[in-house]
Amino acid sequence: MDASSPHSGHQSVVLKKYPYRQLEYDEFRLVEIQPADDDSMAVKCLIQHLPRLSSGSVDYIALSYTWGDLALLKQVAIDTSYYLEVSANCYAALRRFRSKEKTVLVWIDAMCINQEDVEERTKQVRKMGQIYTSASQVLVYLGDEADDSGRIFEHIQGVCSRRPVNGYPTARLRNLDLGRHCDEGLIKIAWAIMRRPWFSRVWVLQEVFLGVKGKADVVVVCGPHSASLKDLANCCEVLCSEVGEKMEYVSEIPYVLTIAAGGTPRGLHDILRRTRHANATDPRDKFLGLLAMVDDERVSNIAGYHMNTTTVYTQVGLFLLQSVQLELLQSIRHPHSRYPNLASWMPDWSCTEDSGQSQEIQHAGHDCDYRPTLQVRDCCRSSSHSSSSDHEYHPVLKVKGFKVSRIESLGEAFNFLGDREECLVALKSLSESVNRPLTPHLPGGFTPDSRHISKAEGETG
């Protein structure tokens, strides 16, 4: 391959793609970022194999970031003659954490796992718990400074410098301090930060969970600024509550910080429901990306990357049927269509819209347990054109129950996701349906787009 050298100064070197050496049992890789005096210099790394991970044995940083746009790839020089292609955001993270004087040892998924080796991916993903809890620090890379984002970090720094020596006696006092001296500009910055892609990804939840659980400090880095994740999450929550807005994007992060602090049982069903809004490029990661958060060791062997999504979700459904029985059904609000061979009673975890509330499920006692029967059907015969090598099977659920009635008439579907006007239409149709008039005053949360503003002006003028 004729790759131009990303390493300035060696114009004529043709780099070859880095040939991964297979990991031996318990082995893992770390990336050593080479120092550079000048920030504009190309990133150069070494890849090390280490025999095994144990807390404190090696000082390394575990990175938490998002891959971002995979169409924008950049080459990282490995040693003197190789390269690896990584996303532009991964490259930016490596450059941000590079030091001027010394080498920096990091664990970064895109390079420490051979992404082309399915078996290795499955094995390493199961070791994520070890990798992030053994790190001396978990660093979050939010991206470059933008939209005046530095101000919020300065604000947090200011509050922290005035922090009482023994910490705040109550959360209320701390929140009061974080909310003090804030202005509209700062609130807008908090909003923009919360909308950065990092907050919406499923993988980061587990990384934060493990970072906090391993007693490592989770620090968020954004451009040249940094703050503790707890402070940033608290601060943004306080600022956004000033405007009465719900923190849609950060809502899973405080949850993860709470469960990492301990005391809360972490069943698979609860965690799957709570993280349903998080995004994953690979739908299997909606389950595989949060294995280490679940406090039931059996889950790690349910599925892997050698299975297709239908099989992964089927395995998860069968496991849940054993642990929460038919409570599982409440995780299916809408019929799923993405995976035609997935049984209709199995939740499609990649459907982020499916569960409206991410509220806690109330568990009843064992007194009313009812175990349904399963009949396993082979569905390979019905889908003869299946290109997948997986042996998909279709479990049929046999349950007891009774018919209440039949649907006789249906109203319009509500749409609350659109702009303000669409929401008003939804509310109006609701109020008409139940025959209770509602006034058309909508508090915030839905910003109309310019389209509708100009339309409204046109009508009055």
Added chain:
Amino acid sequence: MFATNEIIIDHVKVREMNRTVCRGDGVIQQQTLDQLKSSLHNCRLFLDESRRLGVAPSEAMVGDLVCVIKGAAKACILRRRRGGDWVLVSGDCFMDRIAPSSHGRFAPVYKRLLGELKVKEDIFRIW
């Protein structure tokens, strides 16, 4: 139609408005709106044969069956599939007067509902 000045564009105005929102004059609170949004988005109201009101997903169709499944937490909607048996349309519905117990399960009220509705228990095979 609303006057243009009623359209709230930036969060500053929203913030002022939320502070002046009074309770009990028909103005919807943000919290209520969030609840409405999470429980009704992409859903429809429906009426059944006995004119009972319910909430079903937008994909529900006239003729679909509303049922209570033993051990489930919410009312379910089932549809006949070609070749017999059933498919699950939704496992998370609401229906007036068909409410699970305060523990969020139907099991404690299952027998009482069976008696009240005067229906007999069935076995459903769901694909």
